[in-house]
Amino acid sequence: MTERISELLNEAVAGVEPAHPDPVGAVLRRRRAARRTSVLTAAVVCVGLTLGGAVAAQQLNHGPDTGVVPAAVPVPYIDGDSVVAGSVRLPIPDGWQVVTTYQPCVNPARAMVIWTAEVDRPLCRNAAVEIFHNPHTLPGGRIVHSDSEVIPGGIIIPRAQITLPGGEPGLLERDEGDPGRTPAGYYLDTTLKMPWSQSSIMFRLHRDDVGKMIASMRSAPVGAGTLALPRTAVVADFIVSDATGRVASNGFGRIRDRKAIDRVLELLREQDTVVPDPQACAGSAQGTAQLVMKPTEGVPFGTDPSPVPGPSPAPDPRDTTVVTIALGGDCQEAVSAHGGRVRFSDEALTELRTIFGIGAR
């Protein structure tokens, strides 16, 4: 029933287009009209307005500088000739069909499925592209070092941090080598997670075609600023992988010590050189370091309460905070899944490695 209501609401506005041809002009005219009213009011209550203005000015000067992502992003939807997932637009290739969970498709190899409901599988099975609304911050992926005593249960290989056209950060699964086909004739899947847009896209395509499709995407990110971080955490994991996705046996660590965690958060907050969208440059040729901070332990995946600071609207209050760092070269930058992207210094990276004991074992 919940899914049906969501579908009906989506359907109700799918065809809605603004009537106003110049929205910017309309907004500014309203603003000027509001200003005129304010001036008239000021003549009557100038003393009160002066005091109020002083307060307002103080608030403006004290503007937040932390990057934030929207508190909630709608389920992906079709808008003209694109699928919109948060701040990202994925053009629909000519001749392709876009369906939702309960709709069949003619040719799965040229179909996109928008998951509008939680089901085991959509009616259009093995579609070349599947698009998900995904508010959780943990990107998921392949598990290695499952016999580790440092992080029992193993670690998930950090994905490559990439930059989508327009500046939106994406986390792309590393290439596992030859992109062979499954017995059914489909390519193995590759998933792109877009934390700021709370969405992910699974491609069942040859790697070259995945690259082309990602290159065709457009984005208008809304998470710029310094890193959105939790106030504190009870456990933090740090995992470092090279550009091939290899994680050395001494390439990861876990800490629970409160002072150490506080120092990690302090280090992250000290990184205050914000990367504007046009200057973002992280790519899949770089290694990745991933910092996962959880507010509690021993609760099922995706249900932990969030330690995200109050002023930052969290994508989901149960989410863990994940900070991903693209390593090396002139483009060492860190992205928080809750918003914010900054340049990351070599000194801070070295200290993180020391705190987590990486390279020491």
Added chain:
Amino acid sequence: MNNQDTGAPDFARWVTARYPALVRYGTLLTGDRGHGEDLTQESLVKTHRAWRRLHPDGDPEAYTRQVMARAAWRLGCRLWRGEVPAAAPPDRPAGGDAYDHRDTADAVLTAIRALPAGQRVVLVLRYWAGLTESEIATQLGCSTGTVKSRASRAITALRRADGPLAEAFAHAASDASG
């Protein structure tokens, strides 16, 4: 129109890019495209006012959506009750079966427009924006109990056997059982 007046070219670019999506959101919050666009523009005035602290280091979209939701929650029943703007006058008098020849989209908008503003806003935040009850309560500044009761009443109203969406829900039920 100088840069100071526009609040910087960034504001214009951002509005141009996000305006259609915001109008859709406003349409759901008000149940009407005209009111939705009006709500969007009014909210964007506030965004323009706050632009210096929202860009480039903030989140203008989240700010605007919150302004829209709160405005619809507070003002919807007071200013827009009973008034439905249209691009053109109707070509025939109202009467007969109001839902003849309407597609599902029209039926849904008609149904949610008939809801009290509070129920409509909670419905949209819960089932379209995907917020939890506590998140909605925080955003609207009300209790979780209020959110629950408004959502429950909205669903009950939409599922009414003699309502415009009865057929749509019947299809959903038969699809699920089939």
